[in-house]
Amino acid sequence: MLRTVNRAALGLVGLVLVVVGGAVLAVGLGASPPSWWIHDGPHDVLLSTAERTGRRDEPWWWPAVFAVLTLLVLLALWWLVVNLRRHRLHEVLVDTGDGAGALLRGRALEGVLTADAARLDGVAHAHTHLTGRRHAPEAHVRLVLEPHVDPADALTHLTTESLVHARDSAALTSLPAKVRLRTARHRAERVS
Structure with missing residues (x-):
């Protein structure tokens, strides 16, 4: 739309x-x-001098002009903000081999990828959303890791297991991903 x-x-x-x-x-x-x-x-x-000064006796004219111009600027800014926002991908085109293809809901693939990433060892929380085009989606994954987990291991498991599984299940040629890693907040352990 x-x-x-x-x-x-x-x-x-x-x-x-x-x-x-x-x-x-x-x-x-x-x-x-x-x-x-x-x-x-x-x-x-x-605008001639007569056109610029001809409306001095009508006090509503210039405030109306400025109001319309302000409204146009606000609409242009709103349009810019709407277009710059990253929108979620609503559907992914899956190649079925018969030339027609099938549509997979983007939220369904996000949910599966999030659940698969959350099951990885040492991941406290995972969140995924898809952007891009329906024939070339991109995954944005955020992982919250437990304090004892090596980030390189978590990233390796995510790319070799979860992302590969999602890519293969949707029959995609590639599934590029941006991953943000963060450690879970925890209290300091007392040593006695």
């Missing part, structure tokens, strides 16, 4: 900018504009 909205919005904005920019360039190079066009010729300004 977001991808469709992005493409439509970018296409519309691009079309408007190309048409308006091309028309302004054509008028600036000496083409005669139509009667309804905002510029009369190459030496015309965007």
Whole structure:
């Protein structure tokens, strides 16, 4: 849905900018504009003195202009934030060999990968989410390790067991992963 909205919005904005920019360039190079066009010729300004000062007796005009511009800036910032956020992958395309393929829910693969990683020796807690595209998913794994576990061993077991199992079960050619390791908080042990 977001991808469709992005493409439509970018296409519309691009079309408007190309048409308006091309028309302004054509008028600036000496083409005669139509009667309804905002510029009369190459030496015309965007807002004349009369247009800038003509609304002084209407106190609502400039606050309305600033409110609309503020709203446009806020919408642009919201759109930027929405597009920069990493979204979860909702489905993964599984190659079934018949050319049609099957769709696997992303949450299901996340759950299996999380449960498999949590069963590894010395892992106190695991969390996984998938990003990327449905034919090329990427796993983001966070592991909380027990204090006695060597991080290199935990990472080796994760990559050779859990990730390989998830990749093979979804019939993926590759499953790149970013792994964050952290140790579980624990109280200091007393030595007597």
